[in-house]
Structure formats: structure tokens, C-alpha cells
């Protein structure tokens with residue numbers, strides 16, 4: 198299947214599943230996604246408007262959250278909730294090398310604006326840069 202890289206615009210071959218956004222390389226995905234949050238904030242978050250798709254999903258996950266007791270990452274549909282949220286939001290599939298980072302450090306805050314997808318190495322760098330240590334797993 199011929200698709201266009203959402204970051205550089207180059208056409209490349211991709212096997213299913215296809216997402217709203219597709220990338221010629223993981224590198225381009227990471228670059229694109231780190232820019233995405235600021236753009237998204239500027240554009241006032243259309244998916245988050247009242248009654249939006251994302252809002253109903255968030256509400257569903259909040260409902261599940263209330264039932265949970267002391268589990269840091271509750272699962273939604275059998276997978277880690279924050280990873281699913283990130284996949285929904287960024288419209289792409291996460292690999293085992295992708296870390297969903299909580300920007301404000303609060304692991305319970307799975308709002309899309311709090312989620313950033315990083316490679317394992319980028320993620321490690323980020324936490325080391327901040328003096329990491331105790332927060333290394335956030």
C-alpha cells in the first residue's frame with residue numbers, strides 16, 4: 198500500500214494496518230509527534246470539544262478508573278490505558294520501543310495533552326536530563 202509520510206511527505210510502502218497518520222520511519226514518527234502537542238494546543242484541540250470523540254473516550258476511561266484500586270496503569274480493552282489513549286490520539290500504532298511519557302509526571306493523568314511518545318533512548322535521556330532517578334519510570 199502506498200502511503201505518504203505525515204512528517205516529510207515522502208511516499209512509501211506500508212503494510213496494513215494503516216492509520217490516520219503514517220510514517221516512513223520511526224524517527225519521523227517521533228519528530229512529528231513531539232511537534233504535535235504544541236500544534237494541537239494552538240489549534241484548540243478540536244477532538245476535545247464538548248461531545249467530541251475523545252471526550253466520550255475519556256469519560257469511559259475515567260469511569261473505569263473510579264473502579265480501580267491502587268493500580269497505577271489500569272488497562273482499557275486489555276492493554277495499558279495510557280498507551281491506548283496515545284494510539285487513539287496520535288492515530289498510529291505503538292511498538293515495544295515506544296514509551297508513553299507523562300509530561301507533567303502524573304501517571305494518572307492520561308489526558309492526550311499529557312502524553313508524549315518517545316523512543317526508549319529518548320525517554321531515558323529526558324529523565325536523565327532532569328536529574329531523573331526517582332522519576333525514571335514516569
Ligand SMILES: [Zn+2]
Pocket residue numbers: 202203204205206207220221222225
Ligand atoms: Zn518521513
Ligand SMILES: [Zn+2]
Pocket residue numbers: 297298299320324333334335
Ligand atoms: Zn517519562
